Amino acid sequence: MKTALSATFGLLALSAAVMASAADMPVVKPLRGTVDSVENNTLNFTTRSGAHQSIGLTDKTGVRLVSKTNVESIKSDSFIGSAATPQADGTLKALEVTVFEASLKGSGEGHYGWQNADGSTGTMTNGTVGKLTQANGRTLSVNDKGGEKQLVVPDDVPIAYVEAGKVDELVKGAKVVVFPAEDGKTARGVAVGKDGFQPPM
Numbered sequence: 001m002k003t004a005l006s007a008t009f010g011l012l013a014l015s016a017a018v019m020a021s022a023a024d025m026p027v028v029k030p031l032r033g034t035v036d037s038v039e040n041n042t043l044n045f046t047t048r049s050g051a052h053q054s055i056g057l058t059d060k061t062g063v064r065l066v067s068k069t070n071v072e073s074i075k076s077d078s079f080i081g082s083a084a085t086p087q088a089d090g091t092l093k094a095l096e097v098t099v100f101e102a103s104l105k106g107s108g109e110g111h112y113g114w115q116n117a118d119g120s121t122g123t124m125t126n127g128t129v130g131k132l133t134q135a136n137g138r139t140l141s142v143n144d145k146g147g148e149k150q151l152v153v154p155d156d157v158p159i160a161y162v163e164a165g166k167v168d169e170l171v172k173g174a175k176v177v178v179f180p181a182e183d184g185k186t187a188r189g190v191a192v193g194k195d196g197f198q199p200p201m
Helices: 002-024
Strands: 031-039 042-047 052-056 062-069 079-086 092-094 097-100 110-115 121-134 138-144 147-153 159-164 175-180 187-193
Touching: 031 052, 042 175, 079 138, 079 147, 121 147
Parallel strands: 062 187, 092 147, 097 159
Antiparallel strands: 031 042, 031 175, 042 052, 062 159, 079 092, 079 097, 079 121, 110 121, 121 138, 138 147, 175 187
16 A cells, blocks of 8 residues: 555656646747738737737748648658647657648757647647657657657647748638747747648647
8 A cells, every 4th residue: 555655646746846847947928819910010810818919020930831630641750849748757748749841840949838728838849750659649759959758649639730831821810829039029930720720739
């Protein structure tokens, strides 16, 4: 009994430590919403909570077009990004996976804190897929500049494909995820859903 309790407390302590380390990282807080208009290099959009916001677009703002794909598009050597929840055993449980086109390899590479759409904080890992294991979903080894992470991808999580986009794809009604620059006034990047698709990150 003592052994079982010790194991349980050990697991809880490990889980707490994992969550604490995730909380200690810098957290990226994207804005999510629907495009109202683009005027005078300004993106006007309505957030999911119904607030109207505007953010500047510059020649450095990266626009990414996001569309639906499936888990089969994740290959060894694919460059991916995944919002995830840290697990007690040290793995990451994916909430979504985005597969980048080859020309975008290296985008946002690293492992950092991430604010999910529901306001909770998890992690984002962008890196290159190494080994792939298929059992109860898929487990991927993901290599970024901070080392290797084990990412568990359940069968029911959304998988998206990301390619280079253009500002003129920011049309009224399009679903967007906006990444503010450090000044908070301009966008470092905008992910826009293709044909009404909701970018899952």
